[in-house]
Amino acid sequence: MDALKNGWFSEINDLWPGISQSLEVEEVLYNGHSKYQHILVLQTKSYGKALVLDGIIQCTEKDEFSYQEMISFLPLCSHPNPKTVLIVGGGDGGVAREVAKFPKIEKVYQVEIDEKVVEVSRKYLQFMATGYDHPKVELVIGDGYKFVEEHKHSFDVIITDSSDPIGPATCLFEEPYFVRMKNALKPGGIICTQAGTYWSNLDQIKRTLNHCKDTFPKVGYAISSVPTYPTGQIGYMMGSLDETINFREPKTVFTDAELDKMNMRYYSDRVHRASFELPRFVEKELDL
Structure with missing residues (x-):
């Protein structure tokens, strides 16, 4: 949840150092943990619903x-x-x-x-x-x-x-x-x-x-x-x-x-x- 600030989600990960993808968030639809990873579902302003696992965007409704x-x-x-x-x-x-x-x-x-x-x-x-x-x-x-x-x-x-x-x-x-x-x-x-x-x-x-x-x-x-x-x-x-x-x-x-x-x-x-x-x-x- 540290990646959610001021209404924006930012994907920050060492796999791609020095760059970040950010999405403006309208609503957090789900925020929880499984026994394997953190799961986040967001309603974003421009890309519809987004699935985020362990802080990494997996998919968005638009693309x-x-x-x-x-x-x-x-x-x-x-x-x-x-x-x-x-x-x-x-x-x-x-x-x-x-x-x-x-x-x-x-x-x-x-x-x-x-x-x-x-x-x-x-x-x-x-x-x-x-x-x-x-x-x-x-x-x-x-x-x-x-x-x-x-x-x-x-x-x-x-x-x-x-x-x-x-x-x-x-x-x-x-x-x-x-x-x-x-x-x-x-x-x-x-x-x-x-x-x-x-x-x-x-x-x-x-x-x-x-x-x-x-x-x-x-x-x-x-x-x-x-x-x-x-x-x-x-x-x-x-x-x-x-x-x-x-x-x-x-x-x-x-x-x-x-x-x-x-x-x-x-x-x-x-x-x-x-x-x-x-x-x-x-x-x-x-x-x-």
Whole structure:
């Protein structure tokens, strides 16, 4: 609550030293602790409702769709026939909402360690938590790290919608987790995980990318714009068991009418291709 002063919330964290994102707050809707983290839901003046975990903005009503659509449809459209999907994290329900839209999907397992995040999201963030109401989605409250280990060769796509690499999410950015994901994939499977901003976390991105490179024969790094994330940008680490895959070229391309029917506001095949175009200094540092 020290971050709430004079009607403003400020996100201050050593992960992005020297910068801060601030939002004007109209009302504190929820303020409490789970056994894992501090949970805050704010009604902001310009970005609608906002979910904050341990002082870090996870999503806001105005711009959440960019992240949710991209972390879901980048891997789904890169896979030739995704039927079974595992989501690790994503307690707000936004990724489940997007994955369930994909026509070929038959089953979605959502594994979230913090039941309180799910409970709070269902009450205050219904625009994302609708993902839990889809008949294809099965919610499991538990440790996604262990769940992946216990389900070998089970999923076409694994999406890790984690918070940043501090606290309970730290293990999801380390090499043993990537090995576990690899073993949990079916032949030709794909993983996609939240992977920070290159403006502030390039060293962390490089370490995560190297874990991915050591585990998967083909990797990629894509980006999208999310104004309320640090520096206004977020990245997506992708890995595939198919060494012939071209992440830049989606295997599923939807018409504008199909995208409208799914209420897609950010993702398209054009955005998919463009998201892998990186500044030269990033390409050089990541050796892509």
